[in-house]
Amino acid sequence: MTVPLTVDPGLQGDLTVPSDAIGVVVFAHGSGSSRHSARNIAVARELQDNRFATLLFDLLSPDEDHGDRRFDIDLLTERLRAAMAELSRRAETAGLPLGLFGASTGAAAALRAAAAEPDRVQAVVSRGGRPDLAGDALAQVRCPTLLIVGARDEEVLRLNQSAAAELGGRHDMEIVPKATHLFEEPGALERVAQLAAAWFSEYLP
Numbered sequence: 001m002t003v004p005l006t007v008d009p010g011l012q013g014d015l016t017v018p019s020d021a022i023g024v025v026v027f028a029h030g031s032g033s034s035r036h037s038a039r040n041i042a043v044a045r046e047l048q049d050n051r052f053a054t055l056l057f058d059l060l061s062p063d064e065d066h067g068d069r070r071f072d073i074d075l076l077t078e079r080l081r082a083a084m085a086e087l088s089r090r091a092e093t094a095g096l097p098l099g100l101f102g103a104s105t106g107a108a109a110a111l112r113a114a115a116a117e118p119d120r121v122q123a124v125v126s127r128g129g130r131p132d133l134a135g136d137a138l139a140q141v142r143c144p145t146l147l148i149v150g151a152r153d154e155e156v157l158r159l160n161q162s163a164a165a166e167l168g169g170r171h172d173m174e175i176v177p178k179a180t181h182l183f184e185e186p187g188a189l190e191r192v193a194q195l196a197a198a199w200f201s202e203y204l205p
Helices: 038-049 067-071 073-089 105-116 131-140 154-164 188-203
Strands: 002-007 011-016 023-028 052-057 098-103 121-127 145-150 171-176
Touching: 002 052, 002 073, 011 073, 023 038, 023 073, 023 105, 038 052, 038 098, 038 188, 052 073, 073 098, 073 105, 073 131, 098 105, 098 188, 105 121, 105 131, 121 188, 131 154, 145 154, 145 188, 154 171, 171 188
Parallel strands: 023 052, 023 098, 098 121, 121 145, 145 171
Antiparallel strands: 002 011, 011 052
């Protein structure tokens, strides 16, 4: 069942909790995206099928989602941690191990949140992310981190390879053949969803 959820300061989210949930994954989308992103919804459904609760929410309000705020990683991290705190207060998710799924700039926010709350965040997955924007926080990330990048997304691939070398904890990189930044090629997004579900299944329960 999916229920609406409001995250301080009034950001809207959609929380889905399977009856037999074994963990919860919070999505941190990229710039110009929202909780209605078809790509994130597709990944969320795969995670739900694997018994994970999911929270898709808007990191920025409609008025904020423009200009430099899209790249304000400190602000995005603050909002993401507010969502994590909200889940800790809800009976249906408070006791579940928590993971973060970040895309584009949202991946940097996810990694910073993981570095700031190592006892809360158990695993991170980045899809076409910009982990390099997490800066010095990369070395402080202790939870298992999976970086998923399209083989044809050459600049982002290079940035992920550089960031991976700085990660402090267990990490891996999966390169999806023939995929570009948005994983629009046949089977590419399905592969992302399968990789994410496998990673969280290994490290969250």
